[in-house]
Amino acid sequence: MDSLITAAARALATGDPLGALNRVALRGDAPALALRGIAMAQLGDFVRAKALLRSAARAFGPKEAVARARCVVAEAEIALVSRDLGWPAKALDAARATLAKHGDQVNAAHARYLEIRRLLLIGRLDEAEHMLAELAPAPTPPASRVVHELIVAGIAMRRLQAKKALAALARAERAARHAGIAALTAEVESASLVLNTPAARLMARGEQRLILLKEVEALLASRTLVVDACRHLVCDAGTLVSLARRPVLFTLASALGEAWPADVPRDTLIARAFRAKHADESHRARLRVEIGRLRAVLRTVAEVNATKRGFTLVPRRADEVVVLARPVDEKHAAVLAVLADGESWASSALALALGASQRTVQRALDSLMAAGKVQSFGRGRARRWMTPPVPGFTTTLLLPTPLPSD
Template identity: 80%
Template sequence: MDSLITAAAHALAAGDPLGALNRIALRDDAPALALRGIAMAQLGDLVRAKALLRSAARAFGAKEAVARARCVVAEAEIAFVSRDLGWPAKALHAARATLEQHGDRVNAAHARYLEVRRLLLIGRLDEAERTLAEPDPTPFPPALTAARELVVAGIAMRRLRTGAARAALARAERAAHHAGIPALSAEVEAASLVLNTPAARLIERGKERLLLLDEVEALMASKVLVVDACRHVVRDAQTVVPLARRPVLFALARALGEAWPSDVPRDTLVARAFRAKSADESHRARLRVEIGRLRAALGTLAGVSATKHGFALVPRAREVVVLARPVDEAHAAVLAVLSDGESWSSSALAIALGASQRTVQRSLDALASAGKVQPFGRGRARRWMTPPVPGFTTTLLLPAPLLID
């Protein structure tokens, strides 16, 4: 490797893409193409970056397996940044295996962290934790250490382990400071702000208030019965009843939880669960059937008793609360994912939400009509984005799969 390539590589590692381009902008050999692609990615021209990396991978040839694998890893990172979740994850896994076999442990670790970040983005927390738990050689460069701690913090936030998340973010901040890369420090700072902004809305005895993530964690560990409208479950500290795939039962549970300790009229329950404007005898009969199913689903957590006018929740716990998203919006799941400020395709949103692409497209059309999201591009290149919702961290409480209302 010649001196210009080495100098450009050091400049990219230090977060100086313009310095790298000054050295290799006019060169078309394989190493220069690869470094130019990485530089263009750091400057935000992802389309040009992807084309350069693919050209570099072809130019390296079959005998230069490590160099080709590094190009694949760089392309995978571009796909992650551009939210191209349909990019073949098997190619990244194969590139990581190649790098490990040839002793390039640093780039192999970077590839593994990209795999974990993708798994985290689509809600596969168990698989993300298993991948992250694979042994890592030490020491790593500060930038890679910061990247790993950001992934650890992301998993901890999704698991509602705020203490572990704060510790990981503190380690990431120190590593980013040592790396001296402003963009990395900004990413750590943005992740840290998540812990200090409202993550959910608590509805209790007719009153509402916003909760931080650590308050949500404390609530889940308490003895109250929680009807969790963020994850579509009913739970206490010991038992979790998932209702994400039984939307009628969850709608009934939420209506009863919001009204507790009072009852809910039958006509109101029919409207909430079946979206019927008026209740006839067939609706009331169906309501009785669904209430019976809800009793069976809740088991020992709570019962549902009939009253003169409707039904009331009879919990085993002393208190009942409803945990809802901070923003009450019909298409809140789509908005929650878009709140990261990145541009998403409808297919990527469908993968992240565990919904059909057509369902997601209907939500996007409705949000666009209301001026809440904005498309750009045409055909398969169309992307959707919206500025982050100020003061809210709705993405944190999104599981996968999640039914879209």
């Protein structure tokens, strides 16, 4: 490798894409094309970056398997950053195996981190955690350790483990300072903001207030029965009852939790659960059926007792009942939560991340665009959606998370 290629590679490793381009911008050999592609990616021109990397992969000879594999890993990272979640994962896995076989453990680990970050984006936390446990961050460079700790923090935040996330971010900050790359430092600072901004609204005894992620963690570990409207759960000190697939039952549980320790009139429950303006005998009969189902589902954590005018929630072990609601009251909050990372998303990638159909996501995007909350650019399959982060709010509790079955 000649001196200009070496100098350009060092510039890219320290986050200086312009310095790298100054050295190889006029060259058309395979290593220069690859470095130019990575530099353009760091500058945000992903279309040009992908074209250069593919040209470099074709230009490398059949005996340069490692170089071609590195091009594939670089293209996979561009796909991840540009939220092309449909990029072929098999190609990245094959490139990772090639790099590991030829002793390039640093880039092999980087390929694995890309796989894990994709799993984290689409909410497959168990798989991401399992893959991460197989990687040892110590032998890797400081920049890779930053990525490792950011993934640890991301998983912890999605699992509502504020203490674990804080410790991981502290390690990431130290590694970022050691690496001396401004972009990494900024990414760590951005992730740290999540722990210092409201994560949810706490509603109890007719009052409500915003709380941080660490307060959510403490609340879920306390002797409090929590009706979690963010994830559609009822929680009692580690016991989780999922109502994610039982919307009527969750609506009833939420109404009873908001009113606790008072009861809720039958007509109010009918209006909220069935959206009926005028209750008749059929609605009252249906309410009795649904209350019976709710009693059966919540039997391990609470009772639902009848009163003269309605029903009341009586916790079995907890001292208090609260409702945990979204920090922002928005019908399509989950879509906004995914878009709040500041990247541009295709509707197909949003559908994959949210576990919804693409048509459902497209309707939500059209509604949000009409309200001026998102914007799009491009046409057809190249159309992308984005929005600035919701000011003053973290979106951790709005992101899709695997839930226990009913």
